[in-house]
Amino acid sequence: MPHVQIDWFRGRTAEQKRELAEVLTREICRIGGCEPNSVGIVFTDVDTENWARAGKLFSDS
Numbered sequence: 001m002p003h004v005q006i007d008w009f010r011g012r013t014a015e016q017k018r019e020l021a022e023v024l025t026r027e028i029c030r031i032g033g034c035e036p037n038s039v040g041i042v043f044t045d046v047d048t049e050n051w052a053r054a055g056k057l058f059s060d061s
Helices: 014-032
Strands: 003-009 040-046
Touching: 003 014, 014 040
Parallel strands: 003 040
Antiparallel strands: none
């Protein structure tokens, strides 16, 4: 069962997530030769104060 984890900053709409889930599922099935009901996708909306790069929180940018 393919599983995709998407961690990103808050602010995407349900419609954007819906579209991305549809496209990713379709392409994973096309490339991987699996059925859509075997593809799992989890969206994790992260606050910028909970994500850092190069020693700095994104909320400090």
